[in-house]
Amino acid sequence: MQKQISKEFYKYISLNVLGMLGLSCYILADTFFISKRLGADGLTALNLAISVYSIINGLGLMLGIGGATRFAICRAQGEKEKGNQVFAVSAAAGMAVGIVLLIIGLAGSDAVAGMLGAEGNIQTMTGGYLKTILVFAPFFIMNNILIAFVRNDGSPRLSMAAMLTGSFSNIVLDYVFLFPCNMGIFGAALATGFAPVISLGLLSLHFIRGKNQFTWSSPMGALYCRVRDICSLGISAFINELSSAVVLIVFNLLILHLAGNTGVAAYGIVANLALVAVSVFTGISQGSQPLISRFYGEGRKKESAAVFVRAAILAGAVGIFFSAAAFAFTTNLVGIFNGEGNRELAEIAFWGLRLYFLGFCPAGVNIVAAAYMGAVEKGRESFAIAFVRGVAAILFFAFFLSFIWKMDGIWLAFPAAEISTLLLTARFLKRYKKTALPSVEK
Template sequence: MEKIGKQSSSARQLFIQYTSLAMLSMLGQSLFIFADTYFVANGVGAKGIAALNIVLPMINVFNGLGWLLGIGGATLFGIALGKKRVEEANQLFNLTLSFTLIISVIFTLLTSIFAQPILTLLGANPEVYAMSASYYRILMIFAPLFMFNVVTISFLRNDHNPRLAMLALLAGGLTNIVLDYLFIFPLQMGLTGAAIATASSPIVSLLAASLHWRQKDHHLQFKKVRLQLEPLKTIASLGFSSFFNEFSSAVVMFLFNIMILQVVGTIGVSAYAIIANLNIIVIALFTGLGQGFQPLISYYYGQKDGGKIKQLLKMALITGGALSLIVVLIGVFLPDPLITLFNSEQNNQLASIASQGLPLYFSSYLLTGINFVVIYFLAAIGQGKASLRLSALRGIVFIIPILLLMAYWFELVGIWLTLLLVEALTCVLAIYLLKKSVERLN
């Protein structure tokens, strides 16, 4: 594997290697949610995917916390390696692990104790509450493993091992798919089986990632460190944009579930579950692109190599734009085959709602690639506040009023078009912030 800084590795070669591996690894991580929905849809039915969709925002929350610590800590780690400060980089690794342990335990305790009010808040009505609860309770117990997994993957990429990071996440996703089939069909365990299969994913992924420590040239050493709040603030500021990218997906899913439930009912939530799960795969690709070029940007930023940074940024923007266009075309021209995968009961009402919504919802992806590239670029060069501002606007500030207004004016069509307006407004500010940041590199 070519390493950052090696003379034989051009910026283009490194970009292709790191981003392709990161996109594949994120795709692998998204497979466990996609597999859950597919097998639940075909093994449990429309109510099953409605119940599953109510819980899915919680996966975004604990994964988001993992990326907050992982991307934030790994970005500082990458910058430190670029400056040849190996001891400082290693200390950041151990601090991040310590923070992850504390935060993950607190998260699991709170979400387990307050399970009933959380599920009610998420929209679990009496019709689907029992099924949602069976999936939720198992998932919350294993939340710390999910968080440690994404933190570990982040550091592997920044420690010049993107290939193992990809293989680890793919191994976890593949394990989940196999167990999903086994637990839902032959063993007839329903959503409980789906939850157990999902919980197995980070276990396998972490075991695969542990192979990194068998390599001689790694920089990640487990050592005792004294907990300090100051580094945590810096880690959080750089990683918060990644958290918001995940958290915003949870917010969107939660708000859409509530609004669609009011406008159409449970069958509408089932239809949206199909779109939401396809969305998870698409967002995983954009996230993989951002996480793939982040280690490169951080390393060259540490070396103060503005030329390489601009070259990598240009490639990222072109890749993000091309990926956006491809996804939009798929949503516009191939909605029915995608919907059929999840409509085993051949419910005409579900198919009709999803067929209308999928192309409209996918239209928002035309600008998502640019927004994600800018968000991850700003974080990679240490501009955590600017990156967080964009993520917050995209994930919460814009979406709440726009969704309410669009639902009021245009009902279901307005709900589907909400994200297009949100991404457009975000993109205007993203281009402005990007231009200012690039000027500072001169």
């Protein structure tokens, strides 16, 4: 039995980590090509706009992971029709949210850019990027929903292939639109917007081949309760993405005051490299979720906990690796995105990368623990971990430490928040073990 669990664990984890690394290339490719083509101004505009992309992505992940978690539990308990209704509600809610965001993009992207702190030429660039991304919001959200359901429906390879195909197409289109076509920041946004469309095309094979064990069912009937249930199970994924948006906005405003546009461009380098690290942790948490939910739905709580322990250990080891890599290759990593050879930009990003990445030692465990709590129907604990690490603690430390140590304080806010959250995570896990897992002894 343990060998079977190990085989499934590493299968789901490896496929989802690869897929999430591919998704992180959406923005990383934009960062690289924009830095080469549009310089520090382009990086500043992109970093201001990325917060909105994080919100779009977070809404899709919340509906996708929350719905797919409930679907997996329903299937394990033999409630097929209820599982179909969960899919229908997730899809309907996703389309509704996507259309609202599309309208906001068409009507108010320039105003949103101004609210994010953009001015002058940078506001024009930021607004253009936002308008394009928001127009594609329905595709981003539906892509996240289908990826989660297809993965939980026993096709993690197709889910991974869809994510990677969309990401690689984004990289190719970024180059084509920015260089041969000379379409500016609009081209970068358009390339990113096409990625989920291509991914959805590949995911449709799950239905064309008849592999799907879920179908469309009327989403009506206790609609509000189902949406609330889905959101509660996927709330940690949304908070993780929302926190990225909130942190980007707050950090950008603080850094604008302390170091100007060059400081924001430097933070853009650090934040986008951090996306790669977070994508690995997200891949580990999402890869373990189908197994945790299935075992939990079957009443096998000991096996469910064992999967979490494996995932947490792996996430902790990966976090230590990322922190060490940031120290070992700082100059090389910063140089990749400093196409103009800006000395001030390089100096700010150098120390920022080293200090910020110290937070990834505990971050992986916190992210995996929040996902675990959601997968075993502990929505409040999941929300608390995600909210404290992603919003409350990091904002507190950003303001407090930046007042004392200026830019160094901003960089140190992330590791300080993660260490604080780890204490809360340990408390929740200890409580859950005592109440729900009395038989799990280590």
